[in-house]
Amino acid sequence: MNKLRLTTLAFLVIGVLLAASALTAYVLLDPPRTWDSAPTYIVDQNGSATITDSDGGVSATVAAIESNKAWNGAGSGTVIHARSGNTNNIQLGDGTPMLRFDDPLHVCSGSCLAATFTGYYSQRNDGTWRIDDADIVTNTRYDYTTTNEPDGCSGEFYIEGIMVHETGHGLGLAHSNVSGSTMYPSVSSCDNGPATIANDDASGLNALYSGGGGGGGGGGSCTLGQKGDTCSVDADCCSNKCRGPNGSKSCK
Amino acid sequence: MKRTLLIGALLVALAATVAIPARASTFVAMSDQELVAQSDAIVVGEVLETFSYWNDAHTMIFTEAVVNVQRVVAGDAPALINVRTAGGVVGSYKVEASGFPIFRQGQRQLLFVHRSAAGTVELTGYRQGQFFVQRTAEGREMAVPALGNVRLLTRTGELAPRPRTVPLESLISAVQTINDRVQRGPITK
Numbered sequence: 257m258n259k260l261r262l263t264t265l266a267f268l269v270i271g272v273l274l275a276a277s278a279l280t281a282y283v284l285l286d287p288p289r290t291w292d293s294a295p296t297y298i299v300d301q302n303g304s305a306t307i308t309d310s311d312g313g314v315s316a317t318v319a320a321i322e323s324n325k326a327w328n329g330a331g332s333g334t335v336i337h338a339r340s341g342n343t344n345n346i347q348l349g350d351g352t353p354m355l356r357f358d359d360p361l362h363v364c365s366g367s368c369l370a371a372t373f374t375g376y377y378s379q380r381n382d383g384t385w386r387i388d389d390a391d392i393v394t395n396t397r398y399d400y401t402t403t404n405e406p407d408g409c410s411g412e413f414y415i416e417g418i419m420v421h422e423t424g425h426g427l428g429l430a431h432s433n434v435s436g437s438t439m440y441p442s443v444s445s446c447d448n449g450p451a452t453i454a455n456d457d458a459s460g461l462n463a464l465y466s467g468g469g470g471g472g473g474g475g476g477s478c479t480l481g482q483k484g485d486t487c488s489v490d491a492d493c494c495s496n497k498c499r500g501p502n503g504s505k506s507c508k
Numbered sequence: 509m510k511r512t513l514l515i516g517a518l519l520v521a522l523a524a525t526v527a528i529p530a531r532a533s534t535f536v537a538m539s540d541q542e543l544v545a546q547s548d549a550i551v552v553g554e555v556l557e558t559f560s561y562w563n564d565a566h567t568m569i570f571t572e573a574v575v576n577v578q579r580v581v582a583g584d585a586p587a588l589i590n591v592r593t594a595g596g597v598v599g600s601y602k603v604e605a606s607g608f609p610i611f612r613q614g615q616r617q618l619l620f621v622h623r624s625a626a627g628t629v630e631l632t633g634y635r636q637g638q639f640f641v642q643r644t645a646e647g648r649e650m651a652v653p654a655l656g657n658v659r660l661l662t663r664t665g666e667l668a669p670r671p672r673t674v675p676l677e678s679l680i681s682a683v684q685t686i687n688d689r690v691q692r693g694p695i696t697k
C-alpha cells in the first residue's frame with residue numbers, strides 16, 4: 257500500500273512538472289495572429305552605422321532571417337523572406353514589413369533596444385487574427401556587430417540574433433521562458449545564439465503556421481510538397497494549401 | 509512522512525505552475541538614479557481617459573492618456589498631462605508592440621515622465637517608469653510595477669532583477685531622496 261501511494265505520488269509530481277514545463281514553453285502574442293502568406297521583410301539598404309562589415313550588416317541580416325537555422329527551418333516551410341531595399345517610407349498599415357537599423361518612427365529610444373510593431377485588423381473564423389504589417393525599428397544608442405565584421409565582437413550585440421528574435425515577434429511569437437531559445441528575453445553581448453532557433457521556438461512557430469493559422473510556402477525541413485509542386489489535397493503541401501483547377505493543382 | 513512528501517510535491521507543483529511564461533519586448537534596465545535623473549517629473553495621478561490616433565505622417569498609431577495629476581513627487585507638472593505611448597487602436601486597425609506601456613481609464617498610477625524630442629510627454633524607461641497604485645485590504649497603498657512579465661536586460665544583455673511591489677510612500681520617499689541630488693526643469697502639458 258505504501259509503495260502504491262509513493263508510486264502514485266511520484267507520478268503526480270512528474271505529471272504536474274510536465275504540465276508545468278508545457279506552461280513555461282513558447283508563448284504566442286495575445287491575441288494569436290499570423291500572416292496569410294510568408295511576408296518579405298525589406299531590410300534597410302543603408303545598414304547600421306555601427307556595423308563595420310561590407311554593407312553595415314544588411315547582407316548578414318537578410319541571410320540570418322532567411323536561414324534554415326532560423327524560422328524557415330522550423331518545419332512549417334518558408335514562413336519569411338527578406339531582401340535589401342529602400343525603407344524610407346516605413347509605416348504601419350502599408351502591408352510592407354520593413355526592418356530599420358534606426359528609429360525613424362521615434363518610438364524606440366532610451367532603454368528600448370529594438371521593437372517590433374505588429375499591425376492587425378481582421379479576424380479569421382478560427383478566432384486568430386491576420387497580421388497586415390510588422391515593422392521593426394532599432395535604437396542606435398547601442399552598438400551592434402555581425403559575424404561578418406572583420407574586427408570581431410567586443411561588448412556589442414549581434415544584429416543577426418537580435419533580428420531573428422524580432423522577426424519572431426513579427427511572425428506572432430511573444431517571449432519564451434525557455435533559456436537558450438531565440439525568443440527568450442535575454443541576449444548577451446557577443447552571443448549570436450539567438451540567430452539559431454531552438455526546439456521551443458520551432459514548436460511555437462509551428463503552432464502558428466502548421467496546418468491552421470495561415471502563413472507558409474514551401475521549403476525548410478518539411479518533406480511534403482513545396483511551393484509549385486503538384487498536389488491533390490491540402491495535406492500534400494507543407495503550406496497546407498493545394499490550389500488550382502482539378503488536374504493541375506499546385507502547392508501555394 | 510507521506511504527508512510531508514505530498515505537501516512537498518504540491519509546493520513543487522505550485523512553484524512550477526506559477527512560473528507563467530513572460531510576454532515582453534526588448535528593453536534595457538535603467539538604474540533608479542537614471543530613472544529619476546532622466547525624468548522631468550514624477551507624479552501620482554489618475555488616468556481620466558485615453559485616445560488613439562494616427563500621427564500626421566500616418567506611419568504609426570499613438571495613444572495618449574490624460575492624467576489628472578494628484579501629487580507631484582518630484583520635478584514640476586501641471587494638473588493635467590497627456591502621456592503618449594506608441595501603439596493603439598484606430599477604427600478596426602490595431603498596432604501593438606508587446607512590452608510598451610498601456611493605460612486604462614480609472615487607473616491610479618505613479619509615473620516617471622519626460623518630454624521627448626518631439627515635444628510629447630512620455631514615460632521614462634517605458635513600463636519601468638510606470639507603477640499601478642493599488643490599495644491592500646488593510647488600506648495600505650502599494651506601488652505595483654507595471655512591468656508585469658516584461659523582463660529587462662542589463663547592459664550586457666543578461667536578465668535584470670525584477671522590481672518589486674513596495675508601499676507607495678516608500679517608493680515616493682526613495683524617489684525624493686534621489687531627486688534631491690537632481691536638477692530638472694518644469695514639464696508642461
